[in-house]
Amino acid sequence: MKKGLLAGTFDPPTWGHIEIIRRGANLVDELVVGIGKHASKNSPLYTFEEKKEGLLEELNQSSSIAIHQISGLLIDFARQNGIDVLIRGLRSHKDLEYEMQMARANFMLGGIETIFLPAGEKTALISSSLIRELASHDAPLSDFIPPYFSKTIHQKISER
Numbered sequence: 001m002k003k004g005l006l007a008g009t010f011d012p013p014t015w016g017h018i019e020i021i022r023r024g025a026n027l028v029d030e031l032v033v034g035i036g037k038h039a040s041k042n043s044p045l046y047t048f049e050e051k052k053e054g055l056l057e058e059l060n061q062s063s064s065i066a067i068h069q070i071s072g073l074l075i076d077f078a079r080q081n082g083i084d085v086l087i088r089g090l091r092s093h094k095d096l097e098y099e100m101q102m103a104r105a106n107f108m109l110g111g112i113e114t115i116f117l118p119a120g121e122k123t124a125l126i127s128s129s130l131i132r133e134l135a136s137h138d139a140p141l142s143d144f145i146p147p148y149f150s151k152t153i154h155q156k157i158s159e160r
């Protein structure tokens with residue numbers, strides 16, 4: 001049984017993430033969505049529980065997708081959870097250098113391969129920080145993020 005890990009900060013998850021999760025899940029028997037924290041990113045807008053609830057709502061509780069919190073090194077989580085392969089989305093060539101660095105580091109540290117999936121055309125130019133920026137200007141966001149998040153993000157931003 002092949003187990004994949006798609007890790008990210010997902011703050012908030014976008015339609016682009018949902019697409020990569022669905023396509024990634026088709027490549028393995030079980031896909032773990034690992035919600036972690038990037039060392040240099042500010043405190044997140046959404047808690048792990050909220051991200052999990054919003055993602056599960058969109059993914060229809062699919063039995064081949066599990067959602068876990070990640071703390072510490074990605075490669076340690078991967079080892080402890082029997083992960084065979086890492087999956088990452090690539091939006092454009094701009095992601096490449098950073099993604100190659102992470103993929104190489106994870107291979108050197110744990111001998112684990114990374115599979116890159118090209119992001120869909122419509123979502124290739126968005127990011128979670130762009131969404132947070134748009135939300136702070138009250139822009140409508142349902143074209144970018146799932147309903148759980150588009151209904152709550154303006155309130156979340158105003159509470160900051």
Ligand code: COA
Nearest residue numbers: 007008009016017036038073074089102105119127128129
């Ligand atoms: N659609 C929309 N946005 C996308 C996307 C897509 N298809 N693919 C990537 N992105 C965006 C994300 O929204 C995010 O945007 P942001 O920077 O504005 O938040 C950005 O691309 C990349 O972030 P993400 O995919 O969430 O990864 P990350 O770079 O924040 O890394 C971890 C998060 C948890 C994977 C990483 O920090 C990690 O592995 N941490 C554990 C510690 C560790 O082992 N570090 C060493 C790793 S070698």
